Amino acid sequence: MTHSKLKAGEVAGTYHVTSPVTETDIITMAKRFARRKLAKGRKITQPAQVFEYLRLLLQDYEHEVFSVLFLDSQHRVIRFEELFRGTIDAASVYPREVLKAALAYNAAAVILVHNHPSGDPEPSDADRRITERLKEALGLMDIKVIDHIVVGSEGCKSFAELGYL
Template sequence: MTTISLRPVADRPREKLLRQGSVTLTDAELLAAFISSGQGGKCAYTMACALLQRFGSLRGVTEAGETDFTQVAGMGAVRYVQFQAAREIFRRQLAEPLKKDSVFHRADDVTAYLRASLRHCPQERFGVLLLDSQHQLIEFKILFTGTVNSAAVYPREVVREVIRANAAALILVHNHPSGIADPSDADVTLTREIRSAMALIDVDVLDHIIVGDTLCVSLAQRGLM
């Protein structure tokens, strides 16, 4: 490993990005370009390599908790905030197409957005995609957070949130921290209970999506609604 200062100027991460494009950079170089400047006698590239060695991948770096992240030399609270802000910017830009078109025309975008929002969570979280009459996204709201195995979900709270947002339809969403997205019997039962509650206020439950580590599973596509 060589420090940035020993590299030819054209091969340094920022210059390389400007000259050849971001796709040409290695993971360490991308992190170094984002970190930008060194600290404590270590250059940005050395710090980037230390992050990858500690957390194993770019995903591991961005999903690291504050305590673990700030234990890496040069990675204080300010840089932790920068990384978390960058991750949230990415998540929000994934939501933008869903607010301009029907979610059913943007199935891949829905999946990408939900995975970016939930797959890293160590506890089970249950939320709703609140939709307008054109099935465009109003907002995504997390309603319940539980343990690594389950979250207590109350249909009346879902009804309250739908009324607050003046939603015309919704998609139920929760993650499986195990990474396996297969629906359980409890998932199917809960879906039907919420559909019954929504029918009383004439709001459609269009789907229930389970987020795993590498894929999302649709109960509607599996005929389990």
């Protein structure tokens, strides 16, 4: 797909399709826009702001993917990165690697994100345990875990909104 199929409209955030597009083109464009919404400098004030972008990026994987939104002290995005890939129902997450990446990006806070290929975004006991371990490890370096979002085709669940953090 080329950018020539899309032209900016007169109103900000609107576009005109200038030539025929396939479903794949549309999905590719949507994912590109979602990544842009999670781009460096974008301020995240509440989890629901990023739900639709994360769903678009993660819901179609057939395996678990554990990602992190690294944020500065004003909760602006430094980087969104997929750190671990797993199987259909689990991903090994290593707190040391998450901490290393957070320090490398000089993050003050993080939003943890992973998908459930089953489609059900309900957090598991294992999800809660790894969140506690990450909160503990990152907390030692004064990096705040502000949320852990589980993405499924049925929606997203926020640990912060569920009262788990």
